[in-house]
Amino acid sequence: MASYKYGNYFDKSEGAEFDQEHRPGGVTSHSGIYRCMGCGKEVTSEGGNPLPPQNHHQHTAAQGQIRWRMIAKAHH
Ligand SMILES: [Zn+2]
Structure with a gap:
């Protein structure tokens, strides 16, 4: 599981890009x-x-195929 120390560097998103699974x-x-x-x-x-x-x-x-899902998005 990803970790962070300072939550003020993250903002909550409802973006659909977080629901997409990638092959x-x-x-x-x-x-x-x-x-x-x-x-x-x-x-x-x-x-x-x-x-x-x-x-x-x-x-x-039992784990099935590898399915990648974005859990944190970087902003450039
Ligand atoms: Zn895996």
Whole structure:
């Protein structure tokens, strides 16, 4: 789970971009922290670049496919 110390550097968003799940290797529109919804692993990804590929990490059958979801968005 992502952590932060100073909450005043974050603002609450209802943006739909936080609900979108991305496939492994998918190109994202936003830079930020992405969480795998299968196992909870987190990565940083830069907008316009691909997310980590399918072979980034292994899942059990119960965890299903790697699905990346943005949990924190960076503003440039
Ligand atoms: Zn995973």
